[in-house]
Amino acid sequence: MLLDKTGTLTRGEPQVTDIITASTSSQEEVLRLAASAERGSEHPLGEAIVRAALEKKLEIPPASDFKAIPGHGVEAIVAGKKLLLGNLRLIKDRGLSLNRLEEEAERLWRKGKTVMFLGIDSEVVGIVALADTLKPNAKEAVKELHKMGIEAMMLTGDNQRTAEAIAQEVSIDRVLAEVLPEHKAQEVKKLQDKGKVVAMVGDGINDAPALAQADVGIAIGTGTDVAMETGDITLISGDLGGIVTAISLSKRTMRTIKQNLFWAFAYNTALIPVAAAAMAASSITVVFNSLRLRRFKPARFTD
Numbered sequence: 001m002l003l004d005k006t007g008t009l010t011r012g013e014p015q016v017t018d019i020i021t022a023s024t025s026s027q028e029e030v031l032r033l034a035a036s037a038e039r040g041s042e043h044p045l046g047e048a049i050v051r052a053a054l055e056k057k058l059e060i061p062p063a064s065d066f067k068a069i070p071g072h073g074v075e076a077i078v079a080g081k082k083l084l085l086g087n088l089r090l091i092k093d094r095g096l097s098l099n100r101l102e103e104e105a106e107r108l109w110r111k112g113k114t115v116m117f118l119g120i121d122s123e124v125v126g127i128v129a130l131a132d133t134l135k136p137n138a139k140e141a142v143k144e145l146h147k148m149g150i151e152a153m154m155l156t157g158d159n160q161r162t163a164e165a166i167a168q169e170v171s172i173d174r175v176l177a178e179v180l181p182e183h184k185a186q187e188v189k190k191l192q193d194k195g196k197v198v199a200m201v202g203d204g205i206n207d208a209p210a211l212a213q214a215d216v217g218i219a220i221g222t223g224t225d226v227a228m229e230t231g232d233i234t235l236i237s238g239d240l241g242g243i244v245t246a247i248s249l250s251k252r253t254m255r256t257i258k259q260n261l262f263w264a265f266a267y268n269t270a271l272i273p274v275a276a277a278a279m280a281a282s283s284i285t286v287v288f289n290s291l292r293l294r295r296f297k298p299a300r301f302t303d
Contacts, residue, residue, distance in 0.1 A: 001145055001243070002176075002188065002210070004202040005156035005166060008220055009240070010132035012044050012203065016052035018108060018129035022099040030126030032058045034118050037076045037083045040066040045114060046074070048130055070206065071157045071180040073116065084119035085128075087159065089178065097123040112165030114158055139170045141240035146171070148247060155184055155200070155210065181206035185213040201243060203227050218243060 003009055019027040035053035038046035039060060053060055063076040063083070072093075073086015084094060088105065091098065096119040105115045108129040116128045142152045153174045154167050163177035176187055188210050191198045200210045203220035204227060211217030211230040219231030220238045228234045235242035 001150050001152050002155045002191075002198060002200045002214070003142075003152065003172070004204065004207050005154055005158055005163060006044060006132060007203040008201055009138045009154070009166065009170060010134055012132065014045055014048045014114065014130040014132040016048055016128060017113060017131045019126060020101060020104045020108075020129070021126040022101065022124065025125040027126075028056070028058060030118055030128065031056065032060060033078060033083055033120070034085055034116070034126075034128050035060045036063045036078045037066075037074050037085045037118075039063060040076075041068060041074055043068075044132075045116065045130055049116075049128060070182070081120050085116055087178075088115070088117065091117045091119060091124060094119070095122075099124050101127055106161075109159055109161035110165065112162055112169070114162055134166070134169065135238075135240055137239065137241050141244055142170050142172060144244040145247075146173075148244075150247075155179060155187060157181065157206065182209070185209035188213040201240075202231075203238075218246070 006012055006014070016031070019030055021027055021030050031049070031053050035050045035058065038049045040063065041047070050060070061078055063078045066074065066076045068074050069086060069090060072090035073084065075082070075084050075086075077083070084090065084096065088102075096117075098117075101117070101124055105117070105127055108115050108127075111131075113129045113131045116130070117124050118126045118128065145152050151173050152171075153176060154163055154172045155176045156163050157179055158177060160175070160177040163175045166172075167175045179187060184207065188198050188200055192213075192215070197216075198214045199216040199218060200207070200214035201218045201220070202208075202211055207219075208226045208230040211219060211227060216233065217231040218233045218235065219227040221228065221234050221236040233246055235246075
């Protein structure tokens, strides 16, 4: 059972918890520019940043040339400056200076928080940390999966340390982190190639290919329409207990079908001799009843 993190194991309602800045910027400036870059995004993390800026009544400048970089972050132009907001991989790929902020990021990752770096031109000016809360019954659902003999794995694009912190909290067996959206389906295929029957649980557009590749795709009803269209099963309420219910009901359904087939064959097998005798008896009855016609005497008339 592969489970996405954000929106599946967690509520999908992250909140900004920390803003760490380099010496050249203020917290308000970092949040304001990050919100500007994310204003065109529909990702839960981007929406949380914009919401935090609005709550602080910060003026969010307009952005142009917005571009989402799947699995990494976003980039945009704000007030003539090129902004880059995303994960550590994106920052390193673009060759930006971290301004000694990586140590702060490590501290936040160990707490299970998602860290986004804000870069302006050639350097990082600050980091925004966000935290999401687990769904109330996530731990219990994973525990029940274990009781059923099902291996539970997390498949996420989030940072390895953040993913492991969440996984440890819910007792997930194994973590596949920092997986790009286009690679999620490949991870499902790798498990299938090892002879495993794979179910995938997800809620976002990025999860759709993996949901389609899995033997059973389970979509969270509070997620995107694309995920629900792709999944074989949709949990309308988003309650992870529905996963356990679906598996239990499916097993009971199959057990009932097998029982019905057994009894149907058993009754037919047991009653075949009786049916044969009954058919023979009915045939004999018909024949003897017909033979009575031999005793029929025609009417005779005399003058």
